[in-house]
Amino acid sequence: MYLEKLMLQNFRNYTSLNMHLNKNVNIIYGNNAQGKTNLLESIYVLGLTKSHLSQLDNHLIQTGKEFCKLKAIVKKDKIKTKYEIDYTLEQKSLKIDNQEIKKITDYINNSLNIIIFYPEDLEIIKGSPNNRRNFLNLELSQLSNNYLKLLNEFNKLLKIRNEYLKKMSKNEQYDKTYFQIITNYFVDKSLIIYKMRKKFVEKLNENCGKIFFEITKINDFHLQYVPNFIEDDNNFKEKMLEKLNKNLNKEIKFGSTLYGPHRDELEFFLGDKNLKIYGSQGQKRLAILATKLSEIDIFKQFKGTSPILLLDDVFSELDDIKKNNIIKYLSSDIQVIITTTELKKINKKKFSSVSVFKIKNGEIVKTEEVEKNERKSL
Ligand SMILES: Nc1ncnc2c1ncn2[C@@H]1O[C@H](COP(=O)(O)OP(=O)(O)OP(=O)(O)O)[C@@H](O)[C@H]1O
Ligand SMILES: [Mg+2]
Numbered sequence: 611m612y613l614e615k616l617m618l619q620n621f622r623n624y625t626s627l628n629m630h631l632n633k634n635v636n637i638i639y640g641n642n643a644q645g646k647t648n649l650l651e652s653i654y655v656l657g658l659t660k661s662h663l664s665q666l667d668n669h670l671i672q673t674g675k676e677f678c679k680l681k682a683i684v685k686k687d688k689i690k691t692k693y694e695i696d697y698t699l700e701q702k703s704l705k706i707d708n709q710e711i712k713k714i715t716d717y718i719n720n721s722l723n724i725i726i727f728y729p730e731d732l733e734i735i736k737g738s739p740n741n742r743r744n745f746l747n748l749e750l751s752q753l754s755n756n757y758l759k760l761l762n763e764f765n766k767l768l769k770i771r772n773e774y775l776k777k778m779s780k781n782e783q784y785d786k787t788y789f790q791i792i793t794n795y796f797v798d799k800s801l802i803i804y805k806m807r808k809k810f811v812e813k814l815n816e817n818c819g820k821i822f823f824e825i826t827k828i829n830d831f832h833l834q835y836v837p838n839f840i841e842d843d844n845n846f847k848e849k850m851l852e853k854l855n856k857n858l859n860k861e862i863k864f865g866s867t868l869y870g871p872h873r874d875e876l877e878f879f880l881g882d883k884n885l886k887i888y889g890s891q892g893q894k895r896l897a898i899l900a901t902k903l904s905e906i907d908i909f910k911q912f913k914g915t916s917p918i919l920l921l922d923d924v925f926s927e928l929d930d931i932k933k934n935n936i937i938k939y940l941s942s943d944i945q946v947i948i949t950t951t952e953l954k955k956i957n958k959k960k961f962s963s964v965s966v967f968k969i970k971n972g973e974i975v976k977t978e979e980v981e982k983n984e985r986k987s988l
Contacts, residue, residue: 614631615682616649618652621648621679622651624672627973627974629967634946635963635964636948645973646949646950647728650922653947657721657752694708718752719755725918732891739875749905750807750810753908768870775862800839801846808835808837813911816907824935831878836877839869854869895928896932923951925956937957937961961980964980
């Protein structure tokens with residue numbers, strides 16, 4: 611799958627943009643604060659209906675305007691699909707091929723598959739466990755049509771269960787049978803989430819070590835999924851119910867559910883060193899990058915198509931050898947959109963087909979295409 615055309619109106623600092631993209635490599639360059647990140651954000655929003663940078667949709671609308679429009683033409687197996695998202699200050703509407711889509715899950719299940727790497731991703735390793743669970747949730751929501759629905763159901767059950775535990779802690783009246791039913795469903799959903807996360811991390815581990823080595827020449831990078839409530843897979847349901855029963859008084863004391871996938875962890879290791887504790891800034895960045903790049907094959911396998919890779923400022927803080935190794939790795943068969951402030955640090959000749967766009971103040975001011983080392987300026 612690749613993005614053929616992107617059109618924006620009143621999106622952040624883009625008043626009007628109409629862009630044809632290369633199906634291989636696209637380099638977006640320009641000074642700080644010109645709109646490089648905004649451009650990638652618009653593609654991400656078209657895929658996932660929400661920004662990775664802003665909680666509030668209204669931030670996406672250009673200051674002083676009342677609406678914004680995003681449109682993408684995506685090509686997959688020679689078939690073109692049109693995606694449109696319109697925001698007003700009150701609501702958003704989603705369309706695929708001019709058909710209004712009411713449910714966000716229906717849109718996401720049929721939309722652009724996106725892998726994004728951006729500077730704030732460092733928080734996946736450095737930040738709280740919540741960052742790491744969000745990473746798992748986001749990727750799995752794109753990979754599986756059921757995951758987002760499952761996660762919503764799980765969160766509802768967790769909320770109800772916590773409300774019951776709070777009632778118990780205040781010695782208020784509650785329906786015991788209903789609490790048991792909720793706990794039972796909660797465990798069922800936990801089991802499915804656990805299985806999907808476990809499989810996903812296993813799949814990441816099939817490739818991420820190899821990719822990390824190709825970039826850094828250092829062996830033995832891997833991830834570890836650490837579910838907080840079990841030691842082994844056998845009799846999961848019985849064991850988890852037993853654990854919840856045994857610890858009910860503790861849960862009542864805290865007024866919340868202490869065991870389950872909402873407390874899972876994901877750890878990043880180089881050999882036996884946990885990168886969260888021992889990793890340098892560069893190692894952490896490369897660990898996340900290798901993890902994200904290893905998703906390319908997983909997307910191909912699970913979605914039957916290659917994803918669109920968005921790399922925001924991937925080269926900053928990395929030495930030249932690593933930059934070159936990343937470029938070597940990217941010369942593959944998928945669409946990549948990279949932003950940078952320093953064009954000269956990227957050797958364009960390494961790519962077989964590349965388009966270069968200069969961005970200034972929310973506009974493309976220069977476009978250049980380089981095809982198979984045969985250069986032609988437009
Ligand atoms: N809703 C909005 N309306 C108008 N302008 C906006 C809006 N949101 C952000 N901007 C502006 O968009 C500009 C570009 O932001 P962006 O993050 O894309 O820059 P960038 O090119 O990635 O810069 P850097 O190299 O520093 O990362 C900023 O000047 C910002 O103030
Ligand atoms: Mg930026």
